[in-house]
Amino acid sequence: MATAESTSPRMMSAAAARQSAAPGIQVAAPSRREFLYYIWGASIALLLGEASAGLIWFAFPRFKEGEFGGTFAFNPEELPAVGAAPTSVPAGRFHVTLTPEGLRALYGVCTHLGCLPKWVPTNNRFECPCHGSKFHLSGNWIEGPAPRNLDLFIARVTFADGTTLETPADGGAIPLDPNRQITSIQIDTGARIIGALH
Numbered sequence: 001m002a003t004a005e006s007t008s009p010r011m012m013s014a015a016a017a018r019q020s021a022a023p024g025i026q027v028a029a030p031s032r033r034e035f036l037y038y039i040w041g042a043s044i045a046l047l048l049g050e051a052s053a054g055l056i057w058f059a060f061p062r063f064k065e066g067e068f069g070g071t072f073a074f075n076p077e078e079l080p081a082v083g084a085a086p087t088s089v090p091a092g093r094f095h096v097t098l099t100p101e102g103l104r105a106l107y108g109v110c111t112h113l114g115c116l117p118k119w120v121p122t123n124n125r126f127e128c129p130c131h132g133s134k135f136h137l138s139g140n141w142i143e144g145p146a147p148r149n150l151d152l153f154i155a156r157v158t159f160a161d162g163t164t165l166e167t168p169a170d171g172g173a174i175p176l177d178p179n180r181q182i183t184s185i186q187i188d189t190g191a192r193i194i195g196a197l198h
């Protein structure tokens with residue numbers, strides 16, 4: 001008759017053999033080390049995902065049309081006459097001006113310390129209420145502590161023939177031929193050209 005000490009290991013190995021021979025998949029529970037490894041990996045992946053999403057958001061900010069930082073549709077019928085007072089668009093913080101050289105969209109913030117110069121019709125120029133800087137209709141500096149001309153936004157003018165003209169990178173004007181019909185004007189307040197130093 002077999003004793004408990006002699007039969008027990010044999011019975012256990014038989015049970016283990018039956019278990020391993022049983023059909024189906026057996027999943028081993030992860031060890032503590034594996035578990036911590038998975039948690040660590042998931043945390044790193046989450047962190048990288050959040051950082052990438054934030055980077056993309058800041059690199060490609062989205063503004064609605066008509067919202068400062070985005071593009072404004074400017075009605076061509078609201079274009080001022082050549083040399084006349086500018087048409088101001090407070091929501092976009094810009095003034096559309098027309099001089100003999102053409103159209104500009106001037107950023108309405110003083111290049112000295114950020115006050116808002118006003119158009120003064122009697123003097124035919126922009127005057128800053130804070131420290132007295134003055135600017136021509138073209139945005140060019142006249143006098144005062146402002147170190148440079150007014151900044152500009154990129155404007156895009158589309159004509160009836162389908163061609164488009166854009167504010168040149170040097171901050172010049174878009175020449176307008178009175179014989180060419182304008183179908184649309186877009187002002188991009190997300191694209192600013194820094195005014196030239198004087």
Ligand code: FES
Pocket residue numbers: 110111112113114115128129130131132133144145146
């Ligand atoms: S902020 Fe305009 S002159 Fe100082």
